Every structure is written in C-alpha cells, then in structure tokens.
Amino acid sequence: MVVCWGPVVRVLVLQAAWALGGGQVRYSVPEEAKAGTVVGRLAQDLGLAAGEPEARGLRLVAQGRQASVEVSGASGVLVVSSRLDREELCGKSAPCALRLEVLVERPLRVFHVELEVTDINDNAPVFPAARKNLSIAESSLPGSRFPLEGASDADIGANAQLSYTLSPSEHFRVVEENSNSRSKSLFLVLTKPLDRETVPVHGLVLTASDGGRPSLTGTMELVISVLDANDNAPQFTQSVYNVLLPEDALEGTLVALVNATDPDVGSNREVIYEIDTFVPHSASDVFSIDAKSGEIRLTGSLDFETVTFYDLHVKARDKGTPPLSGHCKVVVEVLDVNDNAPEVWVTSLSVPVPEDAAVGTVVALLSVSDRDSGANGRVRCAVWPAAPFGLVATFAGSYSLVLREALDRERVSEYEVEVRAEDGGAPPLRASRGVRVPVSDVNDNAPSFAQAVYTVLARENNAAGAELARLWARDPDEAGNGRVSYSVAEGGGGGAAAGGGWRPASSYVSVDAESGRLWALQPLDYEELQVLQFEVRAVDAGEPPLCGNATVQLFVVDENDNAPALLPPAGGGPGPGAAGEAASGPGSGALWAWAAWGAPAGQVVAKIRAVDADSGYNAWLRYELWEPRGKGPFRVGLYSGEVSTARVLEEADGPRQRLVIVVRDHGEPARSATATLSVSLVEGAEAALAAVGSSSSSSSGAGLRPAAGAEGSAAAATNVWLVVAICAVSSLFLLAVVLYGASRWAPQAAVLSGPGPATLVCASEVGSWSYSQRQSRSLCVAEGAGKSDLMVFSPNFPPPPPGPAAKETQPEPPALLDTVVDCIPGQWIVVMYTVLF
Known part of the structure; x- marks a missing residue:
C-alpha cells in the first residue's frame, strides 16, 4: 500500500508548493541568440545562495512545447539551449512572452518565470511573386496609375515598416498611398508617353526595404509590355529599285522583291502590295506583283528592240484603322543577251x-x-x-x-x-x-603478301589435310595480271627425335595454288619436329610473270601424348638411396631398397626417377604416394621423387613396407606411370654391410645404406661435382658471349631480325613452367651427377598476325627462375641450369 500512496503524496506536496510560490521573475532575450547565451541569474533572483541551486534541486519544468532555455549547473544561471525564433513562437503577436515554471525541491517551491523574446531584423521583405507582368497601351496618357501588390515582412515594429523604390526609368515611378484599410496602397504611375516601336518591353525592379538596422530588402521584377497603336505607315527599304533584266528571261522570272516594313504589330503591321502605275501602260501585261510577298514576276516576254525601260510605281498599305500607305518605284532595264552558246x-x-x-x-x-x-x-x-x-x-x-x-x-x-x-x-x-x-592494264605490279613473315602455330597429332593458315598476296593488276597462284618454294625442318635429319617442307605441308590455304599433309609430331620454316611464292599470270615471297614459320605445339617413363636406378643396381628395378613393362616397375630401424625422420631411403618425352607442363612430373594411404612411415617428394622417412622407424612397422608411387605429368589430360617400391627394414649394422657391399660391386643384387661415418666422403664428392658444375656453367656463358659478338658482326637474314618477346621454359622443383614454341626436355643422369634442365627460348620472330593462323596463342611465362636467356637474331641459344642432387 505504501507504493500506491506515494504518487498521491507527491501531488499534494506539489500543490502546496504552488500555493506557496507566488513570486515571478521576468527576463528578456533577443531571438536567434546563440546557444549558451546567459538570459539571467535565476538562482540569485530567486534568493538562493551560492551552492543552493544544486543542493535544493533547482530545475526548469517544461510545459507544452520544449523550452529553448535551461538552468546551467550549480550556478543556477538561465541560458539559451537551442534556437529561438520569435516568428515561429509568436508570429505577428507582440510582445512575445514565454511562461516558464521553475521547481525548487527540498522544500518544494514553484516559481513563475516570464521570458520575453524580442524581435531582431532577421526577415527580409517578400513579394507575392518574383516577377509580375503588366500590359500597357502605348496610347496611355501620362499620369495613368496601375495598382501593384506590396511585399510582406515577418518581423514586427520598425523591422516590418516597408518603403519602396523603383529602378531608374524615365517612363514610370512608384507611389505609395494611405487608404482606409490597415495597409498602404501601391501604384505604378506613367510619367512619359510610351512608344512601342522604340521600346516594346520595359524591365523594372521594385525594391522593398524594411526599417531594421541594418535594413533588409526584397525585390520583384516588373515586365511591362507596351501594346501597339497604328501610328506608323509602311516604309520601303528602298525608294527606287533598279533591275537589269535580260531579254530572254522566261515567264515567271522574279524581277524584284520589294519589301516594306511597318513597326506596328498585329493587323497594324500587315502590309498589302499593289502596282499603282505602269509606264508604259503595256507593262500591265508584262509584270505582276504578289500582294502578300511583294514579289514582282515576269508574266510576258521581253523584247529589247521594242522597250528598253519600264517604270513601275508600287504602293504598300497596312490594315490599320485608318490604313496608312507608303510608295516606291521599280525601274526595269532590259539587256541584250548573247543568244547562242558554243x-x-x-x-x-x-x-x-x-x-x-x-x-x-x-x-x-x-x-x-x-x-x-x-x-x-x-x-x-x-x-x-x-x-x-x-x-x-x-x-x-x-x-x-x-x-x-x-x-x-x-x-x-x-x-x-x-x-x-x-x-x-x-x-x-x-x-x-x-x-x-x-x-x-599492263603487268607492272608484283604480288605482295600482307606480311613478310607469317608465324603459324599447329598442335601436334593434327589430322592430315587440316587447314593450318590462309595466306593472301595482293596484286593490284587486273585480269591475268592480277591472278595469283601460290606454291611452297623452299625450306624444311627436323628435330632431335629424328636424329637432327632434314626433310623438305613439301613433305609436311602443301599450299592451295588458288586460295593460298596452307594444309598439313601428315600429322605433325612435336617430338620429331618443333619448327618448320619455308617460303611461299606468289606468281601472277602476266607477261612476263612477276612474283613475291613470304616466309612461313610453323611452330608445332606440344600435346600430352607421352606418359612418364621410369628410369633404372643410378649405378646400374640397388644401393643406398637408390632402388633396384624389376621392370614389368613401360610405365611401371618394381623397385626395392633398405632402411634401418630407428632411422630419423627425413632420411632419404630411395629415389624414383622418371622422364617424359613431352615438353613444358606436359613433361613436368610430380610424384604421389598411392599406397599405403594415411599416416605411413614413408613419404615421397612431390617433385623430387625422393622417398624419405616420415617419422622414426620402429619394429612395429614390420620387416617390409610396400609402397606404390604414381608418377603424373601436368598435361591435360594427365598421364601417369606406377612404380612399386619394396623397403626392407633391417638393423643398423645390416644396413651398413649392405651399403659396403653395394659400393664394392655395382652389379651385386643386394645393398645397404651407408653408415653415418660415410657422410663425410659423400659431402666431399658433392663439393667436387659442385666445382665441376660451376666451371661448366661459366664455360657455357663465355660461349654465349662469343656467339653473341659474332652474330652482331655477321650478316643475318631479315626474316629473323624482327623484334619479339622470348618465351622461356624453365623446369625446376619449384614448379614454375611455361609453354615454349620450341623443345624443352628434362635429362636425368646417374646418381650423384647433375640434373640438367634444357631450356630453349623461341626465336626473335615478329608476333603472329590476326587470322586463322593465329588461333593458337601461347601464355606469357609466369616467372624467370634463375635463368639467363640472351636472344640473338637468327641464332638459338641454349642455357643449361645445373641442379646437384
């Protein structure tokens, strides 16, 4: 029940405070005062000592709309909290007073505060419209008055007292008069007669200024259109029109165009033309005038020997009331003409x-x-x-x-x-x-090909008779002189797989004699032929015949048509880090190796070696452990083929592990080969004996991994091979520099000297490969020797032209991986990059 009586007690206390609070405080503040402006010291005016406003809970009670003032902190100062707009709060009412209630708790008292918002000149006079159109007849007399609607001002008092001024005008002034109503009347007074022909439209600006300090103004544009009166007669542009007319002029010929203008408007300016007098009188049958346009035309024939001059008197009359008219004369002189043309x-x-x-x-x-x-x-x-x-x-x-x-x-x-x-x-x-x-026509133009060199890309294993490209030679002559026939002139090619032998181009391709289409006579094999360069000759049928040549460079693009092939282990037999082979057929094999129990993780047990006859991505091999799946004791390097321990070998792994390793290339679709590796798990001493036996005889059927003491000799051997490899690379670099210098001074064929980007093929364990227009092979040698990746860049040929022959494009090389390729015009430069195992 205490909770229910609490609000009632508070209402009673509030009513008692209302009864006790009989004092009232008045303040004044100008409108648009900034937030934070001090209105009055409320606490001091209410008799509160310092510190009491906050202790006694002095606060402002809002009524109705939200007040724009508030009590500031412990000081009890009444300040402006938001924008005060007198016109919004009170409109035109004066004075504008806001009634506020201030509540003081402990004990509860209520005070009435009256806040008067005083007006400032913050509103400019506003006209009902920004523009007013008036129409006044030019016959209006001076002193005529035309009423105007005045402006209004939202302010009050002197800030709303308006005065009017008119922009300078010699014809008008503005007059303000008091009337019986509360507002003044505004008139536009004509001070000087109007002339529409001089000034048809008057543009004035009416300005209203209020009585504020500073004064604000508003404007309205007055557009006064002057209405016409018939006070002007038509005037011809010329008083005399002189016309020279040949005697052979035809009927209907325009003799003259007279034009009279009337500065009036409407029917007062509409002009009617007529010929008033003909001299001689017979001219009435020869000339006529159009009443609306003023065109004088010939209606009969002229004869210079009969009449040489005609005088026509023309009158122009307007349609005003009364009508006014103007006159001119047209003098026509007849000329004798030259009647006969050459x-x-x-x-x-x-x-x-x-x-x-x-x-x-x-x-x-x-x-x-x-x-x-x-x-x-x-x-x-x-x-x-x-x-x-x-x-x-x-x-x-x-x-x-x-x-x-x-x-x-x-x-x-x-x-x-x-x-x-x-x-x-x-x-x-x-x-x-x-x-x-x-x-x-005579046969003075030889056939000309669109390109001096055509670069054609063809995939290997293409069908015999497939169209490779279309060549076209232009001969601007006509008939037989421009009829061109095509033939393969010379050239040939060969490849490493073919033993470097040379075969004529005509055994690979043929060109249609009429259309210039280049056909393949047989399927192309990238492993046999990588590039074929030959000339195509175009001969016309003129007498004597003329011919033109173009060089065609046919690059065979490799396809993944060769599966990886497993190689025998290095040294011819099994041994430490190698595997013996019992081949069961192409693309598969059975290998074996030893591993000692307790061997640490990462120790190489064997190395699977394979090669792919293809090039580029098609020859980039990766090795995957197919069986056993899951967490077995061994793993295989993805690109190295090295089989190493994945963890420490334990006796629980058994005496033998059978590994199935799949070798795949990166072609589309990928091709693969499978190798089976049997790893025998033996004691460390047995593995050392097997390693000694393997090193003593390369043809023995058993071998063991070398003991830890043999690692020093293996490192020494590696250093020897490293020195040999560095010397080999340096020699090749010097050879390349010599060849480059020789090629700079030796004459080169123009066909191979054009600019063009070098396309690299780089085989590495990182896996960065790109296609090549030439050959790229990976050569694997014996264990301990270097692995050489052969990289051949494409010759510096011009880029292939757009058309059917350029459908097969090669991607850009993704990266240059530790390679140095020097492009020499007309030469093939081969760089060997040696990686030591």
Whole structure:
C-alpha cells in the first residue's frame, strides 16, 4: 500500500508548493541568440545562495512545447539551449512572452518565470511573386496609375515598416498611398508617353526595404509590355529599285522583291502590295506583283528592240484603322543577251589508253564553234581536271586532247574528262563535252603478301589435310595480271627425335595454288619436329610473270601424348638411396631398397626417377604416394621423387613396407606411370654391410645404406661435382658471349631480325613452367651427377598476325627462375641450369 500512496503524496506536496510560490521573475532575450547565451541569474533572483541551486534541486519544468532555455549547473544561471525564433513562437503577436515554471525541491517551491523574446531584423521583405507582368497601351496618357501588390515582412515594429523604390526609368515611378484599410496602397504611375516601336518591353525592379538596422530588402521584377497603336505607315527599304533584266528571261522570272516594313504589330503591321502605275501602260501585261510577298514576276516576254525601260510605281498599305500607305518605284532595264552558246564535238577518240603510254600521246580530236559573231563568237577552251590531260590548239576551232602525265591504272582506272568552251559574250555562255577515257592494264605490279613473315602455330597429332593458315598476296593488276597462284618454294625442318635429319617442307605441308590455304599433309609430331620454316611464292599470270615471297614459320605445339617413363636406378643396381628395378613393362616397375630401424625422420631411403618425352607442363612430373594411404612411415617428394622417412622407424612397422608411387605429368589430360617400391627394414649394422657391399660391386643384387661415418666422403664428392658444375656453367656463358659478338658482326637474314618477346621454359622443383614454341626436355643422369634442365627460348620472330593462323596463342611465362636467356637474331641459344642432387 505504501507504493500506491506515494504518487498521491507527491501531488499534494506539489500543490502546496504552488500555493506557496507566488513570486515571478521576468527576463528578456533577443531571438536567434546563440546557444549558451546567459538570459539571467535565476538562482540569485530567486534568493538562493551560492551552492543552493544544486543542493535544493533547482530545475526548469517544461510545459507544452520544449523550452529553448535551461538552468546551467550549480550556478543556477538561465541560458539559451537551442534556437529561438520569435516568428515561429509568436508570429505577428507582440510582445512575445514565454511562461516558464521553475521547481525548487527540498522544500518544494514553484516559481513563475516570464521570458520575453524580442524581435531582431532577421526577415527580409517578400513579394507575392518574383516577377509580375503588366500590359500597357502605348496610347496611355501620362499620369495613368496601375495598382501593384506590396511585399510582406515577418518581423514586427520598425523591422516590418516597408518603403519602396523603383529602378531608374524615365517612363514610370512608384507611389505609395494611405487608404482606409490597415495597409498602404501601391501604384505604378506613367510619367512619359510610351512608344512601342522604340521600346516594346520595359524591365523594372521594385525594391522593398524594411526599417531594421541594418535594413533588409526584397525585390520583384516588373515586365511591362507596351501594346501597339497604328501610328506608323509602311516604309520601303528602298525608294527606287533598279533591275537589269535580260531579254530572254522566261515567264515567271522574279524581277524584284520589294519589301516594306511597318513597326506596328498585329493587323497594324500587315502590309498589302499593289502596282499603282505602269509606264508604259503595256507593262500591265508584262509584270505582276504578289500582294502578300511583294514579289514582282515576269508574266510576258521581253523584247529589247521594242522597250528598253519600264517604270513601275508600287504602293504598300497596312490594315490599320485608318490604313496608312507608303510608295516606291521599280525601274526595269532590259539587256541584250548573247543568244547562242558554243558547241563542242569529238571528231576522233582513241581509247583505251595503255597505262604505259608515253607523255604527248594524242587521245582525241575536238572541234569547237559558236554561231554568234564578234566577241560573242570568240571561244576559249579548257580541259577539267587539268591533269593528266591537256588541250593543244592545232588550228582555228580544232584542238587535240593529249597525255601530259604518266598513267597508273591501279590508282585511277578511268577518267571522266570534261572539255569546257566559253565565248566572249557579256555574260559569256558556256558549253562542255564529256570524254570517257579508260586506262588499260599492263603487268607492272608484283604480288605482295600482307606480311613478310607469317608465324603459324599447329598442335601436334593434327589430322592430315587440316587447314593450318590462309595466306593472301595482293596484286593490284587486273585480269591475268592480277591472278595469283601460290606454291611452297623452299625450306624444311627436323628435330632431335629424328636424329637432327632434314626433310623438305613439301613433305609436311602443301599450299592451295588458288586460295593460298596452307594444309598439313601428315600429322605433325612435336617430338620429331618443333619448327618448320619455308617460303611461299606468289606468281601472277602476266607477261612476263612477276612474283613475291613470304616466309612461313610453323611452330608445332606440344600435346600430352607421352606418359612418364621410369628410369633404372643410378649405378646400374640397388644401393643406398637408390632402388633396384624389376621392370614389368613401360610405365611401371618394381623397385626395392633398405632402411634401418630407428632411422630419423627425413632420411632419404630411395629415389624414383622418371622422364617424359613431352615438353613444358606436359613433361613436368610430380610424384604421389598411392599406397599405403594415411599416416605411413614413408613419404615421397612431390617433385623430387625422393622417398624419405616420415617419422622414426620402429619394429612395429614390420620387416617390409610396400609402397606404390604414381608418377603424373601436368598435361591435360594427365598421364601417369606406377612404380612399386619394396623397403626392407633391417638393423643398423645390416644396413651398413649392405651399403659396403653395394659400393664394392655395382652389379651385386643386394645393398645397404651407408653408415653415418660415410657422410663425410659423400659431402666431399658433392663439393667436387659442385666445382665441376660451376666451371661448366661459366664455360657455357663465355660461349654465349662469343656467339653473341659474332652474330652482331655477321650478316643475318631479315626474316629473323624482327623484334619479339622470348618465351622461356624453365623446369625446376619449384614448379614454375611455361609453354615454349620450341623443345624443352628434362635429362636425368646417374646418381650423384647433375640434373640438367634444357631450356630453349623461341626465336626473335615478329608476333603472329590476326587470322586463322593465329588461333593458337601461347601464355606469357609466369616467372624467370634463375635463368639467363640472351636472344640473338637468327641464332638459338641454349642455357643449361645445373641442379646437384
């Protein structure tokens, strides 16, 4: 029950505080005061000592809308907390007072605080519209008044007292008058007569200024359109129009176009034309005028020998009330004309003209005449275009059309020559005659291939008869002179698998004599042939025939058509770190090795060795332990093929372990071979005896791993091989430098000297490979010797052109892994990278 009576007790206490609190405090603050502005020392004005406001819980009680003031901390100061806008709080009401209640607890008391928000000039006068359009007749008298709507100001008092000004104008002023209503009336007064033809539209700006300090202003644009009155007569652009008209002018010919303008508008400016007087009177049958456009046209024939001059008086009348009119005169002078034009005939024409015709060859004979006499009968002739032909006058009225420049049918196969004749009349009359001169062809252009070198990529094992590329040679000649036939001229190739033998290109490819399509005569084998270079010849059928050549470089792209092959162990027999082989067929084998119990993890037991006849990714091998799966005692290197212990060998592993190792390449699809390795687990002493027996006889059937004391001799042997390998690499580098220097001074074939990127093939245990357009083989040698990865870069040929022959593209090399390749034009450079086991 105590919880239920608590609110009731608080209400009673609050009512008692209301009864006791009879004091009232008044403050004043300007609107738009910044937050934090001190309104008054509330605690001090309420009689509270320092520290009491916070102790007695002095706070502001909000009523209705949220107050924009608050009591600040322990000081009891009343400060502005948010924006105060008098126009938003009270509108036009004055004064604007906010009633606040301040509550003091302990004991509970309520005080009334009245906060007056005073006005500042923060609102500019606003017109009902930013623009007002007025229409005033130009006949309006000075003193005419036109009412305007004034502006309004949201402020009060002096801040809302408005005065008006008008932008400078000699025709208008603004007047403000008091009326019986509460507001003033605003008028626009005309001070000077308007002239629409001078100023059709007046643009003024009406400005309203309030009485604040500083004063704020608002503007409204006044656009005053002046309405027209018929106070202007039509005016012609010319008082006299002089026209020269030839006597052979046809009926309907435009004689003159008279134009009268009226600065009025509407019907006051619409003009009607008419011919008022004809001199002579017979001219009424010869001339007529269009009433709307003012066009004077010829309606009869002229005769210079009868009438040489005509005078026409034209009137223009508007449609105003009353109508006003203007006048002008048109003087027509008839001119005698040259009635006969020259005539041109072709009397002889010798076409077609061979394109190797000599300069000065006569092509045609022409005859020119004019039936007029005097200057009207004198004829001048010219040929157009001016080249490659010209005119030569033989005698009066006769001309020869001769060749002035050498012809080229492939550039222009036919000429349209125009012979132009002009007499000496005023104005002169002209005539022309067109002459068509075809040019016959001679065999002066040899076939030209689009490229000097074509690079073609073909996958091995392609079908016989497959199209490899399409060659095309252009011959701009026509008929037989431009008909091209193709043939394989020379070239050949060979490969390592073929013993380096040379075979002619015609045994591999053939070219269609008409279409230039390059066909494969037999399937290509990358292991036999890596690159085939030959020439294709294009011969036209002209007399004598001309020919052109192009070099074709055919690169065979390797496919994964060879499975990995297991190699016998190094040294010819089993031994430490090697395995014996009992081969069961290609791609598989049975191997065996020894391992001592207690051998630490990571000790190499045997090494599986394999080779792939393919190249690139297709020859990159990886080794995987197929059986036993799971956590067995042995593991195999992914790329090295070394079988090592995965953990310490224990007697629980049994006397023998059978490992099945799969060797896969990286081709698509991958090919594989399987090797079975039997590892015998023996005591350490037995393994040492087996190792001694293996080192004493390379053909013995048993061997043991070397003891720990033999590791020093193995390291010494490794150092010897390392020195030998470094010397070999240095020798090869010096040889490459010598060959490079020789190639710089030796003449090279142009076909192999173009720029082009080198494509590397790098085989390493890291696994970074890229395709090659040549051969890349991995050679495995005996145990303890170096493993040489043969890297061959592609020759420095130009990039293959777009088209059917460029469908097979090679990817960019992903990385250069410890290789140095020097691209020498016309040479193949081979770099050996030695890795010691």
